[in-house]
Structure formats: C-alpha cells, structure tokens
Amino acid sequence: MNLSRRNFLQTSGTSLVSAAILGQLPLSLFGCGNMMGRLSFGFQIWTIREKLIADFPGTLKMMADLGYKEVEMCSPLGYGFDSLNEIKGPEMRKIIEDSGLTCTSSHYSLGELRDHLDNRIQWAHDLGMKQMILASFWLPEDASVDDYRKACDELNVIGEKTKKAGIQMGFHNHHMEFEKRGDELIYDALLDQLDPDLVKMQFQVAVVNIGYKAADYFKKYPGRFISAHLSDWVSKEESVPIGKGMVDWPAFFEAAKTGGVKNFYAEINPDFFEESVKFLNNL
Numbered sequence: 072m073n074l075s076r077r078n079f080l081q082t083s084g085t086s087l088v089s090a091a092i093l094g095q096l097p098l099s100l101f102g103c104g105n106m107m108g109r110l111s112f113g114f115q116i117w118t119i120r121e122k123l124i125a126d127f128p129g130t131l132k133m134m135a136d137l138g139y140k141e142v143e144m145c146s147p148l149g150y151g152f153d154s155l156n157e158i159k160g161p162e163m164r165k166i167i168e169d170s171g172l173t174c175t176s177s178h179y180s181l182g183e184l185r186d187h188l189d190n191r192i193q194w195a196h197d198l199g200m201k202q203m204i205l206a207s208f209w210l211p212e213d214a215s216v217d218d219y220r221k222a223c224d225e226l227n228v229i230g231e232k233t234k235k236a237g238i239q240m241g242f243h244n245h246h247m248e249f250e251k252r253g254d255e256l257i258y259d260a261l262l263d264q265l266d267p268d269l270v271k272m273q274f275q276v277a278v279v280n281i282g283y284k285a286a287d288y289f290k291k292y293p294g295r296f297i298s299a300h301l302s303d304w305v306s307k308e309e310s311v312p313i314g315k316g317m318v319d320w321p322a323f324f325e326a327a328k329t330g331g332v333k334n335f336y337a338e339i340n341p342d343f344f345e346e347s348v349k350f351l352n353n354l
Contacts, residue, residue, distance in 0.1 A: 110324070112351045113141025113175060115300060115338040120145065122341075124154055128166050135171035138348040142172045143298075143336045144198070145206075146191060149180035160197025167198070174198045175334050176273075176298060178206040178243065181222075184229050192236045202297055202334075203233055204241040204273050216252045216260045223264035230269030241297045243273040249283055258283075262292055271297035271331070275338075279318055280304040286322045289330025296330040300338040301351075312343040314350035324354065 114134055116123050123130045131142065147156035158166070167174050177200060183191055184205065195203055208222040230240035242265065248258040262272070272295055274285045289296060303316030314320060327335075337347050 109352070110335060110354070111140040112138075112301075112348060113143055113172075113334060113336045114139050114344065115143045115178075115336045116145055117178075117338060119341050119344075120150075120152070124152055127155065127158070128170060131167060131170035131172055134344070137345050138352050139337075139344075140172060141175045141334060141336070142167060143204075143334075144174055144177040146177050146179045146183060146194070148187060148191065148194075149183035150178075160194045164198045174200060176200060176202045176204055176241075176336070178204050181205060181208060181225075185225075188229065188232060192233060192238060195238055196236070200238065202239045202241055202271075204243050204298070205229075206243050207245055207247075212247075216255050216257060219248075219257055219260055220264045223261055223270075227264075227266045227269050230266065234269055239271055239297055240269060241271045241273045243300070244275050244278070246278055246281060249278050249281060262295065267295055271295060273298045273300065274330075274332075275300045275302075276318060276323070277302045277304065277310075277338075280307045280310075284319075284323075285330075286319070286326035289323075289326035289332065293329050294331040296327075296332045298334040298336065299327065299332050300336055301347075302337070302339050303347075310340060310343070312350065313337060313339065313347035315346075320354065 119130060119134075134142070145152065147153070147158075155163070164174065177195065177198070179191060184203075191203065205226060208219065208226075210218055210222060226240065226242065233240045242261065244258060244261075248261060250257055265272075272292075274288060274296055276285045276299060279285070285299060301313055302310055303313045303318050304310050305316045310316070335351075337344065337351070339347055
C-alpha cells in the first residue's frame, strides 16, 4: 500500500524486462519504440514548387496519397511565392491538415529572418511548426572561414530569439559548406561556431556524392541535428530513388538516433517520390 514509485521500479524491473523478452509486454515500454516503430516521412516542396504554387491543395493531397505524412515548406515571403504568401497562416494550416499532412518545418532566407523575424515566427506558430531552418548563408564563392564564422554569430542571435518563442532554429547545408579553405572544412567550422542549443543542423544527405556520410556526422556530433534531407545517388552526377543508391540506410537511421534527428524530408527528383516513400515506409 505504501510502496513508492521508485521502489516499485527497483523491485519489479527485472520481471518486467523478462516479460518483454518473452513477448508478453511491448519493448516500447523500455525505450525501444523508435527501434521497433514506424517513422514518419515528409517531403521538401522545392522540387515540386511550380506544381504546388499552381494547385496548393491538390498537390498536397497527391503527396499524402503517395504515403508522405509531413511537409517542409519554403517560406513564401522569403522565396517570392506570392500566391502562397497571400494565404494566411491559419488558413494554410487547415489546407495542409485537410490534405492529410502536417507542416513540421520550413526553410527561410537570411534576409527575411533579418528583416521580418517576428512575422516569420508568427507564421511558423500559425502553421504549428516547432522548427525554422535557414536555407543557406549564400556567401560569395570565395568566402573565407572567418566570413562563415561571422554569419554563424548572426544566426546564433536569431536562434536565441526563436528559442524564446518556443521554436528551434536550424541550418541546412549544401555542397558549398563541404569545401575546404586550406586544411579546414567549412562545415566543421560551422559546427564549432554555432551554439549547439540555439542552432541545430539539418543534414543534406546528397553530400554523400562527394564522399561525406550523414551517419559519420551524426555519430561524431551527438544531439547536434534536428532533421535531414533524404536523397540517394549512384555517382556524383546521377541521383536515383531512395534505396537504389550508395547510401547505407539502416546505418543512417541507426546513427540518426545518436544525432538527434527528429524529422526526415525527401528532397528528390519528382519522378522518384512514389518509389522512394514506398522504400522508406517499408524499412
């Protein structure tokens, strides 16, 4: 009658684990839910942006019917998607959710985060997002590592403001951040300069085509990542549906747990969306 919660767990833990091993209780009770359960996969709108702008509800419904559960937007204000920018946040959320999707993230330009941060935070709240991703610094091709460090300092300040609003700031890489300046890799400098609490990373798996594996970074920098863009490749120039290329997907998803990844968005050739989501949902 007076047994405390702590004493109960201490005295009954062994028998509970034994029951799970024997199949009498679900392993999810012991923190194995991610290993045993199904992940929710989304898509980034960039590669189908023209179709989405032409028919926003219809295109979302098409993607949901293929098997996607989440959508990552590009902020209409920063990307110049005028027709989408005319849709108020709550109305856009209803359209997205009526299609069978949820909007869990969006890309933003640095200019709009500098000049319209409060507005964009409110838009993120309106759509139910918990994360905002800077798409790129878009520095000049000859930018130095110090130039990137200064840009990181600015993003840390922005990330502090979004954190106070309950939204996690993130940074999305392209291939340019995997260039070297002397012996220093730009991406490593970004990880060193960005505040791990204020700015998480969104890893673009496409850099596998120049020799950099997402799983290696997830393991090297635990907890630094919030999401990933999925794609697959057979060479530097040729992409293929997810599951048909060089990425070791079981190793990727195992390492993603260490990296802290919460969301996975396919950013691929539109012709690959159907085959890719079938592969992902059958993992």
